Amino acid sequence: MRASHTPRSPTERRAAGDAVVTPLPARGGDDAALVARAIAGDRWAGEALYRRHAQDVIRVATLLLGRTAEVDDVVQDAFVKALRSLATLRDPASFGAWVARIAANLARSRLRRRGLLKRLGLDRGDEEVSFDQLASDGVGPEERAELARISKLLREMPADARIAWTLRRVEGWPLQEIAEAVGASLATVKRRIVAADEEIQARIGASIARGDEA
Incomplete structure (x- = not known):
């Protein structure tokens, strides 16, 4: 009969110079x-x-x-x-x-x-590519026109404001994740989003009043 033995722990196997293989999760998951x-x-x-x-x-x-x-x-x-x-x-x-x-x-x-x-x-x-081109088929012409105007305004904004507003208002990212992505404080990110909100509202309101098209 073979002599029975107690399986050695990974630490003991490392000490003995044996290779230690960490079990991997099954594929998928x-x-x-x-x-x-x-x-x-x-x-x-x-x-x-x-x-x-x-x-x-x-x-x-x-x-x-x-x-x-x-x-x-x-x-x-x-x-x-x-x-x-x-x-x-x-x-x-x-x-x-x-x-x-x-x-x-x-x-x-x-x-x-x-x-x-x-x-x-x-x-x-x-x-x-503007937001109206990325919108789903169910979006109506008025909404598409507004999305096109917003895209045009964002292209005129500084990069940091454009990114913060898009990630928050379009993608719905948490503020903390936006701050990590752009390397800024939460307060700075909030300030950029609020400023972009105000700029968009002011410009779109003025555009609608003039009857401009996107």
Whole structure:
């Protein structure tokens, strides 16, 4: 008969120089399980995280940037940065919100650069996608016209105000997540949103009074 023995703990196996393999969650499951697999080197898990959250990140980047070519770059860069930094993610279950914040921060950098190029007369002026073009089929013509006016106004605002307002009023992000995405305090984010609200209300009201079209 074989001599029975008590299984050694991971600590004892490490002390003996044996390899210790951490059990991985089964394929599928929630973000926390996928993050654990990706950190352990499972490339499939990283691809699964991308497939699960890519559309949401594309939406955020499109709302903020409007330009398709830039959106593609921001989405790709956001996922590359996120997947390389998974070990720093404090709450693996919040991967989706985290990678969206990374994308928003990257979009902010591009918008600020775009503003600088515009002031220097070097911006190419590529056509941007506006909110009315992203609206669902059920949105009526009056609502679409108002969305188009809002998009036009936002393009004239500073990048930080544009991002804060869009993430809050369109995407419904919590203020804390917006603050983390743009690297600002809660008070600053609130102030930017209120200022953008007032500007939009004033400008849209004046536009309607004049009978302007988007």
